[in-house]
Amino acid sequence: MLKVSQHAQGEVTRLRMARTLLGKPMYITSCYRIGKLLVDAGCTRAAHELRSALAHDEPRTILVTHGHEDHLGNCGAFRAAASYGAAGLGIARDIPFYRNVAWGEPNPGTILPVGDGKDEGELQFLPFPTPGHTPDHLAYWVPERGWLFAGDAALGPLKYGFRDESIADYLASLKAMRDRKPTLVFPSHGPVMEDPQEQLGAQIAHLEGLRDAVRKLAREGKSDRAIALRVLGPPGALGVMSLGEFSKERLVRGLRRL
Ligand SMILES: [Zn+2]
Known part of the structure; x- marks a missing residue:
């Protein structure tokens, strides 16, 4: 319960x-x-x-x-x-x-x-395609208030990759949400974002920072596992419990493809 x-x-x-x-x-x-x-x-x-x-x-x-x-x-x-x-x-x-x-x-x-x-x-809830977490993910945009209901399109600073997700699409969706200039963002797994420009911007910067670190280590010939360990730390409880459905290596693989 x-x-x-x-x-x-x-x-x-x-x-x-x-x-x-x-x-x-x-x-x-x-x-x-x-x-x-x-x-x-x-x-x-x-x-x-x-x-x-x-x-x-x-x-x-x-x-x-x-x-x-x-x-x-x-x-x-x-x-x-x-x-x-x-x-x-x-x-x-x-x-x-x-x-x-x-x-x-x-x-x-x-x-x-x-x-x-x-x-x-008086409010309209308009579908706002935000692929990445899943290919068919929709946020909902309420133009009368500038609200965006983001579901799992803004999960906070990512540490794990998820099976079936596309990091490239996820990052593009974060940018699309930021560019819509919402007044409030309502995500499913975190607190309401009261300063979405700043908070979505921080999530974008986090992913782009990880991407750069991953690229650098990949150029040095490091394996995904070694890169994950260096950049994101040990596999973590979620990685173990999910039998790899969520994993730091998956995130590294996704970032390499950016
Ligand atoms: Zn989900």
Whole structure:
């Protein structure tokens, strides 16, 4: 079971789902509520708590950023809501054991193509393609407020590469989001960005700095493993637990291709 907490920021409420150990959050995912619209629907391990938190004001519309189990996990649990995402959205199935333990098997229900976007009151939620983390990842842009709901397109300073991700596309998407000049960015796995130019810029600079360091060591003939160790440190718990699905070597390989 994951603990769900609500954090209001003006018209937006962040529903934060955290697994805690000795009071310390171990891993976190978030979805966001704006009126009767949800951006992402969290993971099934938090289904009961999330539905309780929203019971007084059930969502009508769910916008999905991408097909991972910690984002569309509960779409099928909100029967009165229609869920939308990228056309032909790739939905995570038969997820590895460690992800099942963390998030639970997803219950995506039916996800319809989002088309040109959806309205909630006076606000428009427009799909903003941000490939990289997954090829079909969508952020959602709200022009009336300058908000960007970023899903997993802005994961903080990357230390690991993920299977199926494209670092080149991820970096291009970070730049596209920065260039849109949002007033606030709402990511899935970190706090709300209140200074997106600075914060997205720092994530871009981090990746470009890593790219330069990787290139230098690659020119010296170092292996991916040796470069990962030098630039990113030992494989780390996530690398071991995920049996290599997340790994520092994958990030090095992705950076070499930039
Ligand atoms: Zn994801």
